[in-house]
Amino acid sequence: MHLGFDFSYTHMGGRWRMPGSWEGRTFPDVTMYEDVARIAERGCLDMIFSGDGTGVPDTWRGSRDAAIEWGMNWPRQDLNPIMVAMSRVTKHIGYGLTYSSTFMHPYYTARLMNSLDHVxxxxxxxxxxxxTRPADAANFGFDELMEHGSRYERMEEFVDVCRLLWDSAEPDAMLWDRATGRVGDPAKIHDVRHAGRFFKVQGPLNTPPSPQGRPVLIQAGGSxxxxxxxxxxADxxxxxxxxxxxxxxQRIALDQALTEQGRDPQTVGILWQTPIVVAETEREAHARRDLLLDAVPADAVGAYLSYNAAYDFSTLPQRFSLRQLHHDIIAANASPMGLVHELSQQIGPDVEITREEFFDHGRRFATSWDTTFAGTPTQLADRMEEAFEATGSRGGFMLGHIVSMPGDLIAIVDLLVPELQRRGRFRTEYKGRTLRENLAEE
Ligand SMILES: Cc1cc2nc3c(=O)[nH]c(=O)nc-3n(C[C@H](O)[C@H](O)[C@H](O)COP(=O)(O)O)c2cc1C
Structure with missing residues (x-):
């Protein structure tokens, strides 16, 4: 199994003040994150990861007040400098950063990733x-979300350009020959000359080739x-x-899509987002998970849900069925996945529910309560083994959405990891030189 640790939400949604969290240090204090890196590397985890968002949620009641007052998806930062700091206090663990192909330009992004790969x-x-979020899009010149299919066409072209740029300098292009003074071999630097629907890039990238050549690519999209x-x-x-x-x-659909593209499905893992709470006793783990339910008030839950679905749920009538709501969310170009889709699957699209019932589900969805694996190391290892095998025994888990940091990360490293190691499911030392090599390890 491969294990990542996603720290995206640890300073938001009320988690920052839960028992077990840092006192006297708040986001974005870099020393907290350096500690996180050291702890995660002690557990031999493959990578530390963060998602990102670039706007302040403002869909709920057409206002950003709830997001700011309760810290829902706010505040955030570009975490690349923080990950650089984390990398400097560790040797093996990898770092995953999130960028939007809808908003960024591939030349800038490919160059940034090359630099980070060096550092x-x-x-x-x-x-x-x-x-999927209008508040993010509004900062990049969009009055509304780009159409869902077009966003993916842009992503594919974005990656085409990044790959061309990363390949534009051959691995042995650098000479740094003190005797002759020659720095690079012109025969090993290549044009890109890309002209597509979204981007026109001449190339080459003006950087030395980086250790991985192409940094590892991860992609999150479930439709x-x-x-x-x-x-x-995606790698x-x-x-x-x-x-x-x-x-x-999803695993079956991905395998089919990979085969259609001539790729070997065995080489592409899925790291499943896995909210997790591990404790010595089941009672303690469940009690900790329950803390999530009261971590933020109803207004904050509304802000979170509305932001991600691009739909102001404060306008819901007293009773409704989910079919029309799902239709409206798709029409707004957000995503066909998410809370409303999952609820439709659970209770049926035409069953009427009340606002209270919807927000009850919404609270458990927004806090990840429903999907949080909570239990003893043995119980969690059992569940992870079951999920791992059911999804093709490839990839692994992106552990996260923990109740508090560093408390629950320490519990993962000191309780859960040793149990997985005892079962022969997880490494006891790093073997690869790069993140790509560690992720390829079987
Ligand atoms: C596991 C997972 C993590 C995601 N993380 C982020 C994120 O950090 N920032 C973001 O803007 N979107 C994030 N998304 C949203 C996706 O980028 C995508 O826009 C959304 O899932 C819609 O794509 P889909 O319709 O194919 O599911 C995430 C999606 C998934 C499934």
């Missing part, structure tokens, strides 16, 4: 997302079109924390 010594991954894009762009996929049967469905 980290070949330990960088880029997670590409298409972004049929998103899965097709995963098969095209490894970041999968949502859905119910196991839905994850099995």
């Amino acid at each position: 980290t010594g070949g330990r960088i991954a880029m997670n590409l997302v298409t972004s 049929p079109r998103g899965i097709r894009a995963s098969a095209y762009v 490894h996929v970041f999968g949502a924390d859905m119910a196991l049967p839905l994850q099995v469905k």
